[in-house]
Amino acid sequence: MPRLARPLTLLAAAFLVALPTLAASAAGKSANLTLVAYSTPKASYDQIIPAFEATPEGSGVTFGTSYGASGTQAAAVIAGLKADVVNLSLQPDMTNLVNAGIVSGSWSSKRQSRYHGMVTNSIVVFVVRSGNPKKIRGWNDLLKPGVDVITPNPFTSGGARWNVMAAYGAWRKAGLTHKQAVANLTKLFRHVSVQDTSARNALQTFLSGKGDVLLSYENEAYAAKKLGQPIEYHSPARTILIENPVAVTKTTANPVQAAAFVSYLFTPAAQKLFANNGYRPVVKSVFKQYTSVFPTRNLTIFNITDRLLGGWKKAQPQFFDPKTGIMAKIEAQVGGVTG
Amino acid sequence: MRRLTLRTVALGYLALILLGPLSVVFWRAFEKGFGPAWNAVTTPEAMHAFQLTLVIAAIAVPANTIFGVLCALLIVRHPFPGKGLLNALVDLPLALSPVVVGFALFLLYGRTGWFGSWLSGHGIQVLFALPSMILATAFVSIPFVVREVVPVLREIGTDQEQAAETLGASQWQTFRRVTFPAIRWEVAYGVVLTTARSLGGYGAVSVVSGRLAGQTETATLYVSDRYENFDIVGAYAASVVLALMAIVVLLTMNLLRPKEGVH
Amino acid sequence: MGIHVEGVTKRFGSFTALNEVSLDVQQGSLTALLGPSGSGKSTLLRVIAGLERPDAGRVTISGEDATGVAPRKRGVGFVFQHYAAFKHMTVRGNIAFGLKIRKRPRAEVRARVDELLALVQLQPFADRYPSQLSGGQRQRMALARALAVEPKVLLLDEPFGALDTRVRGELREWLHRLHDEVRVTTVFVTHDQEEAMALADQIAVLHDGRIEQVGSPRDLYDQPQTPFVMSFVGAAAQLGERWVRQHDLDLRLEPTAGALEARVERIARLGFEARVELQLAGSGTVWAQMTCAELNRLELERGDTVWVLADRARVFAESS
Numbered sequence: 001m002p003r004l005a006r007p008l009t010l011l012a013a014a015f016l017v018a019l020p021t022l023a024a025s026a027a028g029k030s031a032n033l034t035l036v037a038y039s040t041p042k043a044s045y046d047q048i049i050p051a052f053e054a055t056p057e058g059s060g061v062t063f064g065t066s067y068g069a070s071g072t073q074a075a076a077v078i079a080g081l082k083a084d085v086v087n088l089s090l091q092p093d094m095t096n097l098v099n100a101g102i103v104s105g106s107w108s109s110k111r112q113s114r115y116h117g118m119v120t121n122s123i124v125v126f127v128v129r130s131g132n133p134k135k136i137r138g139w140n141d142l143l144k145p146g147v148d149v150i151t152p153n154p155f156t157s158g159g160a161r162w163n164v165m166a167a168y169g170a171w172r173k174a175g176l177t178h179k180q181a182v183a184n185l186t187k188l189f190r191h192v193s194v195q196d197t198s199a200r201n202a203l204q205t206f207l208s209g210k211g212d213v214l215l216s217y218e219n220e221a222y223a224a225k226k227l228g229q230p231i232e233y234h235s236p237a238r239t240i241l242i243e244n245p246v247a248v249t250k251t252t253a254n255p256v257q258a259a260a261f262v263s264y265l266f267t268p269a270a271q272k273l274f275a276n277n278g279y280r281p282v283v284k285s286v287f288k289q290y291t292s293v294f295p296t297r298n299l300t301i302f303n304i305t306d307r308l309l310g311g312w313k314k315a316q317p318q319f320f321d322p323k324t325g326i327m328a329k330i331e332a333q334v335g336g337v338t339g
Numbered sequence: 340m341r342r343l344t345l346r347t348v349a350l351g352y353l354a355l356i357l358l359g360p361l362s363v364v365f366w367r368a369f370e371k372g373f374g375p376a377w378n379a380v381t382t383p384e385a386m387h388a389f390q391l392t393l394v395i396a397a398i399a400v401p402a403n404t405i406f407g408v409l410c411a412l413l414i415v416r417h418p419f420p421g422k423g424l425l426n427a428l429v430d431l432p433l434a435l436s437p438v439v440v441g442f443a444l445f446l447l448y449g450r451t452g453w454f455g456s457w458l459s460g461h462g463i464q465v466l467f468a469l470p471s472m473i474l475a476t477a478f479v480s481i482p483f484v485v486r487e488v489v490p491v492l493r494e495i496g497t498d499q500e501q502a503a504e505t506l507g508a509s510q511w512q513t514f515r516r517v518t519f520p521a522i523r524w525e526v527a528y529g530v531v532l533t534t535a536r537s538l539g540g541y542g543a544v545s546v547v548s549g550r551l552a553g554q555t556e557t558a559t560l561y562v563s564d565r566y567e568n569f570d571i572v573g574a575y576a577a578s579v580v581l582a583l584m585a586i587v588v589l590l591t592m593n594l595l596r597p598k599e600g601v602h
Numbered sequence: 603m604g605i606h607v608e609g610v611t612k613r614f615g616s617f618t619a620l621n622e623v624s625l626d627v628q629q630g631s632l633t634a635l636l637g638p639s640g641s642g643k644s645t646l647l648r649v650i651a652g653l654e655r656p657d658a659g660r661v662t663i664s665g666e667d668a669t670g671v672a673p674r675k676r677g678v679g680f681v682f683q684h685y686a687a688f689k690h691m692t693v694r695g696n697i698a699f700g701l702k703i704r705k706r707p708r709a710e711v712r713a714r715v716d717e718l719l720a721l722v723q724l725q726p727f728a729d730r731y732p733s734q735l736s737g738g739q740r741q742r743m744a745l746a747r748a749l750a751v752e753p754k755v756l757l758l759d760e761p762f763g764a765l766d767t768r769v770r771g772e773l774r775e776w777l778h779r780l781h782d783e784v785r786v787t788t789v790f791v792t793h794d795q796e797e798a799m800a801l802a803d804q805i806a807v808l809h810d811g812r813i814e815q816v817g818s819p820r821d822l823y824d825q826p827q828t829p830f831v832m833s834f835v836g837a838a839a840q841l842g843e844r845w846v847r848q849h850d851l852d853l854r855l856e857p858t859a860g861a862l863e864a865r866v867e868r869i870a871r872l873g874f875e876a877r878v879e880l881q882l883a884g885s886g887t888v889w890a891q892m893t894c895a896e897l898n899r900l901e902l903e904r905g906d907t908v909w910v911l912a913d914r915a916r917v918f919a920e921s922s
């Protein structure tokens with residue numbers, strides 16, 4: 001039916017031509033900043049952004065925001081998601097942006113060098129049901145028979161990588177060899193029943209009633225508790241210090257405003273808003289005001305740069321290379337996703 | 340007696356699978372009264388999400404209807420090499436995870452993708468903007484019109500079309516006056532399914548949208564965003580609006596449909 | 603003038619449905635394409651209409667080469683075997699279709715449709731849908747639809763095939779009268795030799811994609827040129843090399859010079875006519891045809907021995 005095909009094909013072609021035109025009209029001219037962040041700091045930014053807009057530097061600046069799993073967000077930015085400021089859950093995701101030419105290689109030293117580009121801290125905690133019915137307090141309790149553990153998937157979620165490094169580091173600190181710690185990690189993931197894509201989704205899963213313990217950011221646990229959810233959370237005796245990087249992109253059309261916003265994030269005012277939402281402030285003076293909320297006593301909080309972990313530069317490929325990493329092998333054994 | 344049991348089982352199943360969740364959605368939405376629910380769905384972000392969803396459907400559905408009918412005609416009426424492949428390809432969106440579809444669009448339209456670099460060089464943003472969301476929606480909803488139309492095209496055969504031809508009708512006249520009237524109810528049903536899928540699509544759109552709040556957030560993304568941020572009323576109220584949209588589409592369809600048994 | 607088919611070959615894949623077929627149809631004549639199922643009748647008709655494109659050969663309609671011309675420009679009216687009624691249109695809509703396509707003025711369309719409704723006696727059913735018509739009514743509607751555009755030639759594919767015997771007879775008569783009235787060059791397909799004989803001025807016998815013989819009904823019956831034509835147009839019996847009409851078999855109760863001995867296997871009385879199955883002494887069986895009166899006179903019974911005389915048998919030069 002060549003003659004019938006023609007009008008229909010023309011119509012179809014018209015649609016294809018119309019798409020880019022629509023795109024052009026959809027991409028507005030407004031000089032606003034797009035913040036692309038990982039899944040959990042939305043509540044903080046919902047308060048910080050209006051506060052910034054009220055400052056002289058922030059007047060006239062408007063914001064678009066996007067929140068999701070850290071790895072997914074980084075991939076989206078690499079694929080072309082317009083971003084002026086990125087706030088990811090861990091350094092390797094930022095390194096990916098550096099490698100893709102989107103973020104300057106000196107992001108951690110140039111701005112806010114005192115904080116190495118880390119805008120918030122947190123620690124890995126155990127979220128359990130009210131009253132802690134399964135009496136889960138230490139890392140070894142996770143390996144007990146019948147304990148159902150929830151953690152997101154380390155191949156999409158930054159929070160999950162922190163969880164893995166916290167567990168591994170804690171066991172090493174407790175005196176286990178690398179081999180023994182990896183064996184424990186494997187055992188741990190056999191107890192994991194659901195691996196969501198992001199920390200926030202994992203929290204949703206846990207709050208819906210699934211699992212006995214959720215490995216989570218302290219700030220997530222804090223937020224959930226504040227919302228009146230029937231949970232409590234404890235820090236294990238040994239846990240990792242989570243550091244969340246922030247950076248201005250090289251591709252931004254508004255570098256001045258973007259830099260001003262990032263600078264603002266390190267002001268006491270913004271740091272307090274982070275703290276009110278459960279993040280450990282990176283600014284020492286602010287942190288001191290919150291010691292009752294964020295316990296440090298009797299806790300060994302180690303850093304990713306600890307000798308036993310070797311920093312993200314070593315840990316990222318060693319644990320999270322999708323093909324050869326330790327976690328890739330563990331996921332293969334327990335049937336998880338590594339893509 | 341047996342019919343009674345059958346009916347009980349069928350209705351019971353429907354109630355369990357369909358009505359149960361649906362009524363929970365309505366109940367949770369209006370738990371705190373009508374006011375909060377109304378406020379939740381009339382925020383600028385919510386309104387924008389609904390509007391965006393409708394815009395996407397308004398483009399993806401007609402496009403898929405035209406492509407769908409064209410595809411069906413090609414599959415049924417024009418034996419050509421690779422026809423089996425096309426036939427299988429049409430079903431792909433049903434088999435493929437929508438997330439995979441999203442990532443495929445990444446590869447094509449991403450900054451370094453096949454078309455992406457050229458397009459962005461010309462200032463055209465496809466990914467994380469309306470076009471990619473339309474493409475993703477169109478992709479996942481393409482099978483419905485084709486699958487509805489193909490069997491009936493086969494069934495009516497070519498006799499009527501050939502008769503029209505011998506009576507002097509051009510190909511287009513034949514389609515408009517003979518083929519289309521014979522398939523219009525199947526097309527309509529396909530449109531309903533396509534629309535429903537377009538309104539409710541999540542996976543692929545979530546990947547390619549970038550989830551920019553108030554910009555590239557469709558209704559379903561908005562629902563999940565509300566839910567993830569513990570705004571239960573907002574999430575369920577928006578779900579109710581989505582459900583109502585779907586119900587309106589289905590009712591319209593039923594009103595248009597001829598009474599059973601007339602020629 | 604009329605229709606001129608020359609050396610048409612049509613293949614479906616490796617299968618040859620028409621093998622160098624040539625045929626002349628006189629202006630205003632009524633021609634039958636007769637042959638068993640699968641012999642290529644419909645294919646030939648469709649080639650004439652342009653619905654199939656021949657692999658070789660030419661088709662001329664009213665003196666114009668139509669070989670590469672689209673069906674809609676050939677000026678043919680085609681009546682499909684299963685009517686191909688437009689199901690979503692009324693009878694009136696169906697008949698008006700071709701005129702509307704030609705964008706004739708409304709009033710003219712109306713007048714012409716009314717005229718045709720009268721011609722095919724469907725006035726009371728004008729506003730019905732095809733599904734509300736009987737088979738015969740649908741067939742007449744299909745005819746009126748084809749005639750509405752005043753085709754140069756009318757092509758009918760097994761026009762009475764799907765109807766019961768009584769309606770078929772009526773419609774056959776009706777078509778005959780219609781043809782006398784309208785005088786449009788008509789070709790119809792049938793596998794029923796009686797139908798072909800009763801209606802057509804000219805019959806073309808098809809067999810395995812070839813035309814075996816073309817001629818008047820009388821020619822074909824009296825002067826068959828191949829055993830196939832002989833046996834397909836009127837029943838025939840084979841006695842070795844010789845072919846004979848069944849009613850030309852003469853049964854004797856006594857041994858007769860030149861007669862073959864046979865045994866009566868079965869007797870079938872069909873009212874006026876009767877048939878007798880004979881087992882020949884040499885080999886093979888034949889049916890003999892006679893009137894019941896004659897059968898009564900012979901007083902034949904199963905198992906009787908008879909002598910079969912075939913004086914009017916034919917021998918074909920080269921049996922195909």
Ligand SMILES: Nc1ncnc2c1ncn2[C@@H]1O[C@H](COP(=O)(O)OP(=O)(O)O)[C@@H](O)[C@H]1O
Binds near residue numbers: 638640
């Ligand atoms: N479209 C087609 N594709 C393949 N074979 C066909 C097609 N049309 C007809 N044939 C074959 O050609 C032969 C002749 O068909 P046809 O002309 O319909 O026979 P008939 O004499 O019964 O009308 C048959 O064997 C039929 O199977």
Ligand SMILES: [Mg+2]
Binds near residue numbers: 643644760791
């Ligand atoms: Mg036939």
